Amino acid sequence: MSTDIFEAGLGKSAANYTALTPLSFIERAASVYPRRLAVIHGEIRRTWQDTYARARRLASALAARGIGAGDTVAVMLPNTPAMVEAHFGIPMLGAVLNTLNTRLDAATLAFMLNHGEAKALLVDREFSEVMRAVLPAVERPIFVVDVDDPLYTGPGERIGEIEYEALLASGDPNYAWQPPQDEWDAISLNYTSGTTGNPKGVVYHHRGAYTAAISNILEWDMPKHAVYLWTLPMFHCNGWTFPWAIAARAGVNVCLRKVDAKAIFDLIRSERVTHYCGAPIVHNLLVNAPDELKAGIEHRVHAMVAGAAPPAALIESLERLGFELTHVYGLTEVYGPASVCPQQQEWSSLDIGERARLNARQGVRYHLQDGCAVLDPDTMTPVPADGETIGEIMFRGNITMKGYLKNATATEEAFRGGWFHTGDLGVAYPDGYVRIKDRSKDIIISGGENISSIEIEDVLYRHPAVMAAAVVAKPDPRWGETPCAFVELKNGATATAADLIAHCKLHLAGFKVPRAIEFLELPKTSTGKIQKFELRKLAKSVAAIDV
Template sequence: MSKLEMSNPYNTGLDRNPANYQPLTPLTFLERAASVFPNHTAIVHGKLHRNYADFYARSRQLASALSLQGIGRGDTVSALLANTPAMLECHYGVPMCGAVLHSINTRLDATVIAFQLDHAGAKILIVDREFMPLAEQALTLATVTPLLIQYDDPEYSEPMTSVDALDYEEVLAQGNPNFDWMMPEDEWDAISINYTSGTTGDPKGVVSHHRGAYLLAQGNALTTSMAKHSVYLWTLPMFHCNGWCFPWTLSAVIGTHVCLRQVRAEPIWNSLADHGVTHLCGAPIVMSLMISASDTIKRDLSHTVQFLTAASPPPQKLLADMKSGGFDVTHLYGLTETYGPAVVNDWHQEWSDLSSMEQAGLKARQGVRYLPLEGLDVIDPETMIPVPRDGETLGEVMFRGNVVMKGYFRNHKATKEAFEGGWFHSGDLGVMHPDGYIELKDRSKDIIISGGENISSIEIEEILYRHPAVAVVAVVAMPHEKWGETPCAFVELASDQDACSEELNDWCREHLASFKIPKKFVFTSIPRTSTGKIQKFVLREQTANFADKL
């Protein structure tokens, strides 16, 4: 016992022990749900309805079966799965045997998947039958040779093909449903590894721990006012930041997971109406998909549905359409390195009395920190001093707290740089408003420097989104012989609208300083990631061809 502990009058003389200390882990949420509400529906997937007792038993079986395959503490189990019951079981069963879950983006190419498997040292790879050709191709490029397990989802109706893999259900049957699963030795032990997009080099493996997952999972419920027995529709990929920790959140509130293999308008609307969905998450593109559906597909909803969105702020018209359609939209912000969303645009009741334009300006802001996040600020990265709270001075958004990653796997240099000065550096540039709400202005690499002037691509995008013909827009820097670089706008038009470069140029001239007006408008389909984020790095590559023609 230290001198400091001995001098503390509240020191009881008893060391930390199992009676008064247990490592925090979200795995206990499922155990509690199964013991208190064993018959409550935990998972709905097509015709399948599985209760919490069975969900818990199958997760323990998976942990047991993995243990029989030699998997233990610190081993990596990779999963290439759709939003299915198996993916939910992996979020519990894998860490229950002490292993680390590596969820793979199903939209990646084989080369990137091979890199991740090698870098993470995958011992087992669990693959949905739909993605088995992709997995087999990746394994021909990888150095590791993980045990291959195929999951045959009854909701996937394509013909079977012969593969050299174990069957998921047969493997599961070998496990013990009463398996005495492992608590983490330390709550800071890794629970998962998720890889960043790798748009500026090889992907970085973000290591998350049990403590952070426990806190963020509860933070989701508190932030979104998620009541007991809420019903959650899986439109957000579970491979993305572990589904923002919602696979664990739903067990905490004894909610129901409604799984969805594909994000399509008809099954979304049917699920909302048939299962009484209360919450769903997704990028603005998911909202657009829902709202643009035909009247024959849309269903009348008997209650308001909470839609949680991240990425860029939704256009004002889309927000209005969602509200009239029965949805309450909340804007979240975060990164893989913060377990998903760690910032929320907490709405003040009096703001609802403002004009639509004023409300749109407030909704465009990212907001304030989640309850389990201890620090959020906009800081000058050179001086590490917070910028003035004036809504104008640009700085880097930085995080500090228990829902920030352990670090990057096997990448000490990147980890050290990311945590320089005792804060996690997001790489996002923003401002701090007088009321303490942050607003993103750009990624540090997305700021356009034209003739020495800093131009925010987001500012230009916000103006173009106000044009009725614009459905999606992305602005990036384009090389320019005189100015160094200038803005270039890539535009997707609304299905029933038309516009030309001259019209959009005139529109921008009405609302922007002349040096901020894009020098070129490109009308095209804009590339996105599987989670709906616009791939600006792809667009930047295209601008080199345009520059010579100006």
């Protein structure tokens, strides 16, 4: 039978097809649950109806100032209501949201604004000083908006043309925004550290943001009206797409400007927080907090951790608190987490050590991701599922970036063979779960942030006394990993660890500065290549420096 009968007269139309976009989530939340709480920030309590109107005002006001489809709007914001609104109001224009890492230095931020061709910038007053240093280096006119959060009482001057609330007041709460014509349209731009000094611009599409958000809900069995605490920075992979996921569940965004154990426990109790995410450092902060801060939490809290595998002690401590931990894995290129380690019923009878070993794996693909596999990068065939044979962890499917902005070569290489190459080396187990064994990209993951070892090495090489330098990850009980530098000095030259630390601080964001420096003749191959695998062994015994 010809398949043509299933095509004739059965085309797409407005009645049977619309582009997937997470913007539909806020429209539905405001329509179905207009009076349900959407945002908590200090004394601020806003409903979904309020939040939707404010997002539309933002879109309207930016449109009136010439921002439109395909334009980049950057934001330098902590986890505040304005950041939640930006995830909806900016894409409503067809514009692209670029969330800037608030921990970065001026030079890196300037590169991002220029590379992404930002036409507008929203900046919280806390970061006005660094952004004041950035703006002279921006190569095109940029419309700057100050966000003067009432909960911020520290230093910082307004540097923009208008304050955020005044901007919103000029907008239309009934602005008739349009969903994207094509779900492949860009929704956001996120920069990630790679193996070169300049970060790469990862472009997300509406379909990916939609499917990633839905997958987060499914992996966590996130209920309607969940109360989500923003311990994870929204600038990091768009908060792993949770701004959109919370809207889909008509949940509550409990905003948090800064990670602080007392503030977190107070909010968990007072707002009955049900869910939060974070790097291992956040969870370690909570389990190691004084007992008096932890008292009085009588409801179940669901925690999600990504990055370094959770050790047995962390899992056990969270269980004593009544927190249930879910381990996920991913990268910026796959919208944050795109695989999860679902716990099997039979694991509950195992001792804590064995459960921790099983939970430490990176797991299986997300519901709406097409594949997560360990492949031989040369043959692109699966490695044996024996828990021993090393291959490269790869993803493919909807929860994968469009590609790298203005970098077709890197995009083509990343997607070679029809899979996204993570650069992470791992193994597959008989039960289908995967686990990382090493990172082929030499990326250091510190406190959930990616740090390029080559970027640090480039800075060290600028010091006049340095002959050669190599940076590797050093295990750290608080941050997961921190940069450890091994330095070979020029003949006759002198420099101390303090000298090099001071030099690095001049050129790097604080979290990228090495916390350990060791002087030695670097081990090299016969061709002169530095043997980093030898240095990784040494890093485990090198003392950290208080920087």
